[in-house]
Amino acid sequence: MLFISILNYHNAAATAQCLNGLSTVCERLDFRIIVADHSATSEIETITLGIPPTLAKRSEFYHRPSNPGFARGHNGNFAVARPQPEDIFLILNNDVYFPDPLIFEDMIMHCAPRTILGSVITRSSDGQIWFAGGHINRFTGDARPRKVRLSRAIVETDFLCGCCIMMRAEVFSALGGFDETFFMYAEDLDFSVRAVRAGFRLRVINRALSHDVGGHLNGQYSDVFLGENTKNRIICLERHQLGLPGIREAIFFGMYLIGRTIQLLMFSTSPIHQIGVVLSGYRAGWRRRATLPLPMSEFKLSAPVNEVIQT
DSSP states (O other), X not given: OEEEEEEESSOHHHXXXXXXXXXXXXXXXXXXXXXXXXXXXXXXXXXXXXXXXXXXXXXXXXXXXXXXXXXXXXXXXXXXXXXXXXSEEEEEOSSEEOSOTTHHHHHHHTOXXXXXXXXXXXXXXXXXXXXXXXXXXXXXXXXXEOOSOOSSSEEEOSOOOTTEEEEEHHHHHHTTSSOTTOOSSSHHHHHHHHHHHTTOEEEEEEEEEEEOOOSXXXXXXXXXXXXXXXXXXXXXXXXXXXXXXXXHHHHHHIIIIIIHHHHHHHHOSSHHHHHHHHHHHHHHHHHTTTOOOOOGGGSOOOOOOOSOOBO
């Protein structure tokens, strides 16, 4: 069975649209959808009113009003789903569209026991490729997404994007899920590095879904993106010792402090405030830079939530 994990946060319309899209691309599959609603006031009723009853019966909803973040949210969905080891677990953003009706059928065909899969991701605004795999520079430690069309049906990658990640349930369990100390951003990079070092293969199939890119668009950045992304990138950089000592810190300082400061001065509508957010994120990450990789056994999946599950 395919278990699909989705998080909703004050975006019931997008979640309902995503679920309706899933009913089409998964119509020939045996699937179950787990939706965690992290909105302050439950939006579950609004979501269910926007989808057909037949789809609602194949979905489970629960409400957790205090937003636990991306990592803990999907870990919680995995715990609620209770999949068998051979089942497939798909992590999916709620603001995606499915122009390719065979995307998940193809991904499942390639979902081997020690393989973790992603897809090509295009921006819904203009159709441009936003992610097609990526490379971690061995000298600088910088993680750069590939933004060109793939020439093969499937390619290896150094990391995957949390917008769409598929694997067998036994793989997610073996890795202990996402590290819940990350609230948002870079948890997918941390998960990818741990997976590769544990002997799993990361691959991207040449099929695409479309994504409403958030956090940063047209030169504008949200405070959450600036703070969390800066903090968590430096934690990943140092925790996993990506790149060469000294070089990785210098490149990070140049890109995420000097470069970002110039960028915000040029494009931000509130540059002084947002530069302060970046500096706060940098300080928070730097204080935790010496955090060593935890043993795999110490990454614990969230226990099932106590809230009533609605179907």
